[in-house]
Amino acid sequence: xxxDQSTFSLDRRxxxxxxxxxxxxxxxxxxxxxxxxxxxxxxxxxTNVSLSRWPLRRLPCDDTAALVAKLRANGVTQAWAGSFxxxxxxxxxxxxxxxxxxxxxxxKGLLVPFGSVNPKLPDWEDxxxxxxxxxxxxxxxxxxGYHGYRFDDPDFAKLLRLAAERGLLVQxxxxxxxxxxxxxxxxxxxxxxxxLAEVIKKTPGLRLEILNVLKGLHGQSLLSLLxxxxxxxxxxxxxxxxxxxGLLEKTPLNRVLFGSHAPLFYFESALxxxxxxxxxxxxxxxxxxxxxxxxxxxxx
Amino acid sequence: xxxxxxxxxxxxxxxxxTTPEERLAKLLQYADRVGIARLCVMMGLKxxxxxxxxxxxxxxxxxxxxxxxxxxxxxxxxxxxxxxxxASLDELNRCVRDGPMVGVKLWCALxxxxxxxxxIVARAAELKAIVAxxxxxxxxxxxxxxxxxxxxxxxxxxxxxxTFSCIxxxxxxxxxxxxxxxxxxxxxxxxxxxxxxxxxGMAVRELGAERVLYGSDAGYRSFASQLAKVHGAEIPxxxxxxxxxxxxxxxxxxxxxxxxxxx
Numbered sequence: 001x002x003x004d005q006s007t008f009s010l011d012r013r014x015x016x017x018x019x020x021x022x023x024x025x026x027x028x029x030x031x032x033x034x035x036x037x038x039x040x041x042x043x044x045x046x047t048n049v050s051l052s053r054w055p056l057r058r059l060p061c062d063d064t065a066a067l068v069a070k071l072r073a074n075g076v077t078q079a080w081a082g083s084f085x086x087x088x089x090x091x092x093x094x095x096x097x098x099x100x101x102x103x104x105x106x107x108k109g110l111l112v113p114f115g116s117v118n119p120k121l122p123d124w125e126d127x128x129x130x131x132x133x134x135x136x137x138x139x140x141x142x143x144x145g146y147h148g149y150r151f152d153d154p155d156f157a158k159l160l161r162l163a164a165e166r167g168l169l170v171q172x173x174x175x176x177x178x179x180x181x182x183x184x185x186x187x188x189x190x191x192x193x194x195x196l197a198e199v200i201k202k203t204p205g206l207r208l209e210i211l212n213v214l215k216g217l218h219g220q221s222l223l224s225l226l227x228x229x230x231x232x233x234x235x236x237x238x239x240x241x242x243x244x245x246g247l248l249e250k251t252p253l254n255r256v257l258f259g260s261h262a263p264l265f266y267f268e269s270a271l272x273x274x275x276x277x278x279x280x281x282x283x284x285x286x287x288x289x290x291x292x293x294x295x296x297x298x299x300x
Numbered sequence: 301x302x303x304x305x306x307x308x309x310x311x312x313x314x315x316x317x318t319t320p321e322e323r324l325a326k327l328l329q330y331a332d333r334v335g336i337a338r339l340c341v342m343m344g345l346k347x348x349x350x351x352x353x354x355x356x357x358x359x360x361x362x363x364x365x366x367x368x369x370x371x372x373x374x375x376x377x378x379x380x381x382x383x384x385x386x387a388s389l390d391e392l393n394r395c396v397r398d399g400p401m402v403g404v405k406l407w408c409a410l411x412x413x414x415x416x417x418x419x420i421v422a423r424a425a426e427l428k429a430i431v432a433x434x435x436x437x438x439x440x441x442x443x444x445x446x447x448x449x450x451x452x453x454x455x456x457x458x459x460x461x462x463t464f465s466c467i468x469x470x471x472x473x474x475x476x477x478x479x480x481x482x483x484x485x486x487x488x489x490x491x492x493x494x495x496x497x498x499x500x501g502m503a504v505r506e507l508g509a510e511r512v513l514y515g516s517d518a519g520y521r522s523f524a525s526q527l528a529k530v531h532g533a534e535i536p537x538x539x540x541x542x543x544x545x546x547x548x549x550x551x552x553x554x555x556x557x558x559x560x561x562x563x
Contacts, residue, residue, distance in 0.1 A: 057474070059497045060534050178494050180438040181472045187439060237494070240314060241330050241519040262497070265525075266532030269495040272524030276334050 042285055043077035045292035046270075047171070048211050048236050048259030051102050051111075052084045056183050061263035068107040074267055077289070079111050082141035082171065084264075086116025092127050100135040112296075114141040114171050117163075119155040120148055125162065132166045138296055139169030141211075145176075145188040152195035157202065164205040169295065174213040175237075176264065193217060197228035206230065207298060211259060214238040219250065226255050232295060234259025235270055235287070244287070245277035253283055257292050301537055306338040306545040307331065307523070309432070309467060309491045309515030312345055312366060320345065320366035327519060328373055334523045337545070340515070341367055342377035342405040342432070349408040349443065353387035356380060360395050367400060375552070377403035377432060382416040389423055396427050402555045403430040403465075412447040413454035421455065425462040428555040432465040432489065437472040449479035456483040463551055465513060468492040473499045477506050484511070487547065491515030495525045500533035500543070509539035513547055 049071070053062050061067040062084075071079050081103060085095040096115035103111035115131035117124055117140050131137045140163060149156055163170050175190045182188065193213070200206060207230045210217075215237035217225065225231055236259040238247060247256065260270040274284055310327060317323035324341065331339060344362030348355050359379050367376040378395040380388035395401040404424045406412060412433045424431050435449045436442060449470035456464050462485060469488040470476025473496075480486040488503045488511060503512045516526040530543050549563055556563055 057498060060501065061497065177496070178471075180436070180440050181493065182439050184439055239521050239525060241327065241522055243522045243524075264497060266495045266497050266528040268532040269522075269525040269528035272334055272527055272531070273522055276330055276522055276524045278329075278333070 043289040044075045045258060045289045046071060046076050046079040046260050047209060047234050047257045047292050049079045049081050049262050050084045051081050051099060054084050054264055055088060059263045064102045064106045067263050068110055070267055071110060074271055080114055081111045082114045083116060086141065087143055087146040090121065092116050092118055092121060093130060096131060096135060113137050114139045116141055117159060118147040119159040128162055132168055139171060141171040141173060143173050144191045151191055151199055157199050160199060160203045160206055164203050169207045171209045171211055173211045190216060197225050200229040200231060207295060209257065212237045212261060222251065232257050235273055236261035236265060238273065242277045244273050245279060248283060253286050254291055256287050258287050303541060304545040305336045306548045307336050307516050308340045308513045308548050309489055310339045310341050310518045311343055311520060312341065313347055314519030320362040321369040324366035324370055324374060328370060330523060334527055336523060339374045340377055341374050343379045351381050353384050356387060356391055360391055364395065364399060376401040377405040379405045380420060381409040382414065382420055383409050385416055385419055388420050392423050396429050402552055403432055406433045408434060408443050408446045410445045411451045413451040417455060421459045421462050425459060428558060430463050430465055430551055432467055434467045435470045435476065436468055437470045437475055449476040452486060453479050453483055456486045460485055465489045477503050481506055487511050487513050489513045489515045490529050491526050492517035492521060495528045500529045501535055504535045504539050509542045510547060512543045514544050
């Protein structure tokens with residue numbers, strides 16, 4: 001087995017951690033590969049986690065304390081958290097209040113809340129206001145598939161504009177799960193991505209991260225969307241062997257973030273993707289933390 | 301904790317390289333990075349849901365070419381189409397009885413509860429080869445010949461002495477696990493779907509860790525997302541050892557012994 005070809009700028013303590021982990025990888029493999037991936041230096045920002053309960057089954061880490069423990073154990077230093085409740089609940093204001101409260105009560109600053117806004121609900125503008133002014137959230141998370149609107153909907157354009165004006169980072173969730181295995185009574189169509197680039201271009205100041213989009217968006221279509229504005233993607237649903245390296249052959253490094261989609265997905269999936277791909281010196285650090293840190297710091 | 305890992309389900313498709321050998325070499329490079337010792341490889345460079353006898357032979361020739369280059373790292377599964385029964389039996393004999401392959405791969409040509417599978421399964425059982433059948437339950441609609449775990453349960457009931465791998469555990473694993481549960485000769489191959497938390501835990505709870513196999517479906521899938529189903533599962537370490545390699549080794553040992561391969 002080959003050791004990780006990636007190299008990092010390390011202080012002595014970090015170097016020893018990685019060296020010990022890498023020695024484990026070379027001896028046999030597997031959880032040591034995981035440990036090596038988790039032990040990389042300079043933090044790990046998971047931009048795609050959710051709190052509360054997935055509507056269709058209990059998950060091993062759907063308790064906030066358990067999720068925090070899982071994230072910490074895997075080296076996560078910050079997690080951008082939405083709420084599963086934001087998918088179907090109509091009382092979005094209490095969803096966001098609970099989310100903010102959970103993030104305060106657990107993790108000692110690990111969890112950063114991203115409130116839900118549904119632009120098809122009456123007076124949704126006040127939900128946006130509360131996210132920014134009451135809960136002091138740095139961003140919001142949108143679920144167009146579950147909330148039933150298209151990307152050429154004027155309400156969506158207005159929401160993006162108001163979010164940009166408030167300096168809120170917008171997380172747009174393309175899908176939550178593989179549509180082939182959805183519950184028969186909860187089949188949610190992935191929104192058509194084609195109109196999205198136009199609305200991004202028409203929204204100055206917008207910072208947009210699209211979650212779970214790499215399952216269906218590749219090549220030129222992905223590039224066009226990234227070039228439409230300040231648009232980012234994360235790796236939770238990226239697939240294919242050596243997927244991260246393949247993605248970076250065609251995608252600007254500074255637009256790729258780390259995301260696990262935990263607790264709906266096993267957290268280890270995203271972490272091991274960084275291990276599986278041979279990456280250059282600067283790539284792991286950019287994906288693990290630097291890109292996300294820069295993006296969050298850009299709040300106008 | 302270190303684990304020995306055998307991947308029961310990989311492909312040459314979706315991997316960089318122009319020849320089968322190049323692609324398997326590349327696949328092994330990625331496997332090395334995440335600690336996988338051995339791969340089971342099935343099908344050639346191009347895929348066909350309903351292959352002709354000629355396509356089957358070419359596909360199997362390519363898989364043979366690849367595994368012969370890495371005999372200490374890879375095992376082959378012969379790809380057959382039960383609609384062409386005699387041609388499939390001929391391929392079984394050529395690639396398994398007379399060649400290095402250790403299992404049978406069935407995909408989407410025909411629902412696997414069809415009686416046309418019976419002679420193929422019977423021959424595979426004689427040769428001690430694992431029968432791996434693609435299974436999926438799609439709410440969006442299966443392909444015309446695409447099997448479900450319920451189809452597999454019917455087939456397994458007719459062949460209690462054969463060993464079956466229910467590939468993908470039906471995708472919709474909450475139903476797939478239940479469908480195969482009564483049939484102890486059916487193993488849940490957890491490869492291919494998203495790394496949805498809870499999958500492996502339910503499989504272990506309902507089937508026992510002895511009936512769960514780690515596979516990836518690489519290169520279409522990453523090794524990473526599929527390894528995570530075991531690494532991330534809240535199951536005992538002993539169960540992880542069985543799923544990662546112990547069960548596959550136990551199932552392959554009889555045929556490997558016959559071929560004089562020690563593992």
